[in-house]
Amino acid sequence: MTAFPRPLIPAAAMALAAAPAAAQGIDETVNEVFANSTGWFVSLIFSNFPGTTFPWIVGWLVVAATIFTIYFAFIQFRAFGHAIALVRGDYSDPDDAGEVSHFQALTTALSGTVGLGNIAGVAVAVGIGGPGATFWMILAGLLGMATKFTECTLGVKYRNEYADGTVSGGPMYYMTKGFAARGLPGGKILAVIFAIFCILGSFGGGNMFQANQAHAQIINVMGDYPGWITGLIMAIIVFLVIVGGLKSIASVTEKVVPFMAALYVITALIIIGMNSDMIGTAFRQIFAGAFTNDGVVGGAIGALIQGFRRAAFSNEAGVGSAAIAHSAVRTKDPVTEGFVSLLEPFIDTVVICTMTALVIIITGQLVVDPATGLFVQNEAGTQIQTITGNSGVALTSDAFSSAFGWFRYILVLAVVLFAFSTMISWSYYGLKASTFLFGEGHTKELIFKIIFCLFVVIGAAANLGPIIDFSDAAIFAMSIPNIIALYLLMPIVKAETRSYLDRLKTGRIRKFA
């Protein structure tokens, strides 16, 4: 590996690097204040089941996904083919052309979830939990498809449609309207709790984590400079889009992101192909590591926790965010959007995340002790020792560029664009939650957007540790009220599903194409 020259630092950084000590000081202060003020929230969400080392919130998500999978009789496999037909437009009425198509709803929702969770989050999971984490990640992705199906169907069914033709939907609305329809109490309270957590989530995983890892990847290639500079530049661009209405940047991003995702997967496949002799070993490591102690932090349970945690963070099934994104599609049957949405965890986790994990494993980034065959932990015992000593997005970058040196530059672009599109999506989710709480109004919306931009700067300046903890905690917190609502409303989804599949089978729902 060649050392890359340092003078690639952007001009802004050059000017500001005149007082490097002072600049680093800002980063340290931000980090300290941030870690201290969010610690209690993180410990609350990630507290373990009594007497175990298993965080209860991870169990909460996996149990829910399993229950939905069984309750809907493996809908994620039964409806998979039909979901693809819907996305292809086989069942779209040509007279409805010009409305949001299933394909567009899916890709918009995907650009919110395909982000750094897929690149950096997976590296964190494999770096701590070893190859075995991949197994649990894929399993969580497959189960999560049923959760996403449930929440997106409800999101469309109970959305608000306004006189001017715009729509607003999401967990807040199925909590209030769905609970009222079933005569259940407490919908309003649950919706308020969800909206508060959604705003926090939009600042955390949908924002700070993205800014943080984008900065990490930029300095990995360009050389070190203070994080708040990246944060400030990204914040200004986000500000221009969400406050200034600079639609062109957002729409360019939306168009480039899918190609970046495709390029990422293809490159991963090529690297895997180049190391085809290692594929067997990699899968052995993945399966063995899932059930046995291969030297990783926390053993097999550690692998499971990491796999589940990063899968949930990446595909957001059960979190409720996708229900906001999917609710705007025009469809006569809400359940069709549920079918389409179940493709999301599949693409996000089962395909893209697995690619990242395989490339890291196959290119041998994790250090194995030749004597024992176990992975070697770093000095602090917090994660597996890697060849370069990197973690997070830098580890993914090492893995990809061990095959193609130039890929680190492509990855910078991909990371920044993924981060950016995820931020735009989450600014929208957070805004929806804040208008649900505080009502609509130009000033209120402006205040939310400005705070959102401030968190971009904080996210880029702080260390990965506290950021990833808070991001996870905030996003997982959303799943608490959301999954309660899903349990109470799932009979409605079942009735919708049965009615639709019945009409499909008897030919009353027909193909147009």
Add this chain to the structure above:
Amino acid sequence: MSRKIVVGFDGSDASLRALDFAITRAQAQGDNLLIAHVLEWSPYSFLTPSEVEERHRRRNEELKRAESAILTPVVKRVEDAGIPVATSIRYGHIAETLCRIARDEQAAMIFIGRMGASGFASRIFGSVAATLAQVAPVPVVIVP
């Protein structure tokens, strides 16, 4: 027997020439006209969350604007010529949608204007006239 002629119309000079030519043919042969306006649209494009939210409203606005700014002014012109006329506004790929309208309405012919784009651009993006000539289910009249 009265036949139906579909005229692809987008308000451009070329499409006006096609319409005028179609009027003379319809007068001579006793045909009626269907003026079709297609708004270019792909269900496989990518949208931002706020575009998704506003799409239904935008679509209604676009339809209204197309009706009032593009179709209404020329409908009068055809009626004044004493020819029965109907209109259609659709979203989609322009050539494909015109073919579909012609099929659905059992039209006898399609009239379109030629934009006159030649060379590099049309080689890459293709032209509506050339595509229609290849795939239309009925005879196509391309008016220069």
